[in-house]
Amino acid sequence: MRVFYSRVSSNDGSQNPERQLQKLKGFDYVFTDYCSGSIPLLERAKGSQIKKLIDDGKLSHLEIHSIDRLGRTTLDVLGIWDDLTKRGITIVCRNPNIRNIDDNGRVDKFSELMMSILSTMSQFERNLIRERQMEGIKIRKEKGLYSGRRIGTMDTTAGLLEKERSKMILKYLNKQYSYNEIARIVPCSRTTITKIKKAKEALQISKCN
Secondary structure (H helix, E strand, O other): OEEEEEEEOOOOOOOOHHHOOOOOOOOOEEEEEEOOOOOOHHHOHHHHHHHHHHHOOOOOEEEEEEHHHHOOOHHHHHHHHHHHHHOOOEEEEEEOOEEOEOOOOOEOHHHHHHHHHHHHHHHHHHHHHHHHHHHHHHHHHHOOOOOOOOOOOOOOHHHHHHOHHHHHHHHHHHOOOOHHHHHHHOOOOHHHHHHHHHHHHHHHHHHHO
């Protein structure tokens, strides 16, 4: 099935999706979400319908007006792009004009290069954030304000599950996402997902005892 997807930030009339909804002949579905771009694509009202088509093996073509419709952050966009490409689902973006799979069923080399550049930029951003964190720690150490974690201490089970990333992992586990899907969306390792799952189970057991 061929789907055209658009998103605008509100449904109060201040933003109009008409600019995105052009040349729609030949699509089986046209979906428009009215929500913040911070909500992951497949968790949005219409995005969840796209997920069902994906899970049922019915989606073959997803078209969008601009690349940021897939997610707010570079990581969000790359995660969706990579996942659908591996599933053999064609993504066509009109602005910029790129697609993941060409008419011959092969990965489009130009688009692959573009996404590679995005991935490099994303890694660069993460490295900058890490460097700033380390610089901040160094300054605080010099001022005697940073003590760090005490030797031998570790997160409690409850504390671990309260972390934002842990909450996201548990949310996707509850929605029956696979480990590979969660690892791409969050992102994190399969080991981390297993750790969070076991921590949740241990906490539930302790509450029952």
